[in-house]
Amino acid sequence: MNKSNLWSLRLGFSSKQAIEIDKLGLDNFLKKSFNSKVETQLPSFLDDEPKTIAELREMRQSIKNAGVDEQKKVIKKQIKNAFELKKWWLEKIQSENFPLREKMVCFWHNHFVATSQKVKSTYWVYQHNMILRENAFGSFKELTKKIIKSNAMVRYLDNVDNRKDKINENLSRELLELFTIGIGNYTENDIKEGAKALAGLNLGEENAVYRRFLEDNSIKTYFGKQGNFKADDLVDILFEQKNTPYLITRKILKWFIYDTPSEELVTYYGDFFRKQNFEIEPLLTKIFTEEFSKNNEGSKIKDPLVYLLQLLNELNIEETDNNLIAFYLKQQGMDLFNQPNVKGWDGGNSWLTSQIYLQRNNTSDLLCNGRNISRKAFNKIPEEGEEVSISLEKVKVKINFDKNANNKKIIADLSNRLLFRVDETMQKDMENLLKYDFDAQDSNADFAVLRLFNYITKTPEYQLI
Numbered sequence: 001m002n003k004s005n006l007w008s009l010r011l012g013f014s015s016k017q018a019i020e021i022d023k024l025g026l027d028n029f030l031k032k033s034f035n036s037k038v039e040t041q042l043p044s045f046l047d048d049e050p051k052t053i054a055e056l057r058e059m060r061q062s063i064k065n066a067g068v069d070e071q072k073k074v075i076k077k078q079i080k081n082a083f084e085l086k087k088w089w090l091e092k093i094q095s096e097n098f099p100l101r102e103k104m105v106c107f108w109h110n111h112f113v114a115t116s117q118k119v120k121s122t123y124w125v126y127q128h129n130m131i132l133r134e135n136a137f138g139s140f141k142e143l144t145k146k147i148i149k150s151n152a153m154v155r156y157l158d159n160v161d162n163r164k165d166k167i168n169e170n171l172s173r174e175l176l177e178l179f180t181i182g183i184g185n186y187t188e189n190d191i192k193e194g195a196k197a198l199a200g201l202n203l204g205e206e207n208a209v210y211r212r213f214l215e216d217n218s219i220k221t222y223f224g225k226q227g228n229f230k231a232d233d234l235v236d237i238l239f240e241q242k243n244t245p246y247l248i249t250r251k252i253l254k255w256f257i258y259d260t261p262s263e264e265l266v267t268y269y270g271d272f273f274r275k276q277n278f279e280i281e282p283l284l285t286k287i288f289t290e291e292f293s294k295n296n297e298g299s300k301i302k303d304p305l306v307y308l309l310q311l312l313n314e315l316n317i318e319e320t321d322n323n324l325i326a327f328y329l330k331q332q333g334m335d336l337f338n339q340p341n342v343k344g345w346d347g348g349n350s351w352l353t354s355q356i357y358l359q360r361n362n363t364s365d366l367l368c369n370g371r372n373i374s375r376k377a378f379n380k381i382p383e384e385g386e387e388v389s390i391s392l393e394k395v396k397v398k399i400n401f402d403k404n405a406n407n408k409k410i411i412a413d414l415s416n417r418l419l420f421r422v423d424e425t426m427q428k429d430m431e432n433l434l435k436y437d438f439d440a441q442d443s444n445a446d447f448a449v450l451r452l453f454n455y456i457t458k459t460p461e462y463q464l465i
Helices: 003-011 018-024 026-034 053-065 068-095 100-111 122-134 140-148 151-156 170-180 188-198 231-238 244-256 263-275 280-292 304-314 322-331 348-352 354-368 407-418 424-433 445-457
Strands: 220-222 225-227 371-373 392-394
Touching: 003 018, 003 026, 003 280, 003 407, 018 026, 026 100, 026 280, 053 068, 068 100, 068 122, 068 304, 068 322, 100 122, 100 244, 122 140, 122 151, 140 151, 140 170, 140 231, 170 188, 170 231, 170 244, 188 220, 188 231, 220 231, 244 263, 244 280, 263 280, 304 322, 304 354, 348 354, 354 371, 354 445, 407 424, 407 445, 424 445
Parallel strands: none
Antiparallel strands: 220 225, 371 392
16 A cells, blocks of 8 residues: 555545645654644534533523423434534544544544533533644643543543542542553552542533532542642652553554554553653654554554545545434444443454444445435434434545556556555456456546445455555
């Protein structure tokens, strides 16, 4: 596979950036990615969404006092806004010239999980997403502090129920197990003492705040240190521990390059990360530039978002329906803002179960044949668990290929663009589809190349990057 195409998929969601990587070189491409601006204007669909504690209480009281029909309207609007948030993010993902920031937001989104279903406030989930975006390339330590004090996380991990006379350990446990140091590197007592330090950290206006009558001001012992610790103190202590860098470097390697990174690489980059005071940008620069020079194609299964956006890009489908993309991702097990549990999407082999593989093939068939899921299916936002009727509509598709080339040159060009490996059997199959007497100038040439592309998308090799 062409190296620029490969890394465009790894550092983004399609092959769109391959030309920029070729033109700028990887170092300059990364610099422009790190310097990409963050749009902070509130999306219009959130204008009338409750944002303060008082507004949330008022809305809940109005629902309680309203009739059945009015309650349904309010709930339907909440569901619609949560769906609009998915569409808003998908638009950002597709429109960025340097999409590495959004790729990193997606990574953090799956590391610091806080789902719409549990949080039940689209504004808080949006705030959570913006914290990830604004801090995507900054300090992991400072990002961790901000996230555990976000309203979304405090609600999602039940810290609203954590008080000095009734301790809830959820946030304390996940801070250790999933966010920072990993299983086997802490004790149950660390969880209990951490939960005491987080007691009383409750919902606030812009972020979580401690409630004076609910917090625990006793002396806690945490990783051998003693004091009246609060949330920031816990994070400071955790980032002094030997094993803290390795969980995140393993996950970053898995997200971008290797489904099964070697422990040698995890340790190597983790040790560097610690020396950089847990700054993400230098870590990513080192990982990408060093791994770029290696022959490591085919080391990772494409996630559903990369798979679909690459298809749309290769087929030159410019006007995408983000309703469709959101629905497709949900069907493929990558529902944005609604991971299956606090551990997030498993990735790796879970992206290529027999059912998902069949869905991918069906999607490729539909798109290559100029068919799409109709927008009419989404005119009515579905309730949770409600069936959605699907109808088909035409969509214009076209594969880019050299109109002056013969069959072998076109096969070689597509293979180089799309596949990390081509064996003898696959080569023969492709030559049977695009025969030796193929004429690129013929009126039916586009259809023949589309058939070839459709064949390629169904190969195991195409599923990998």
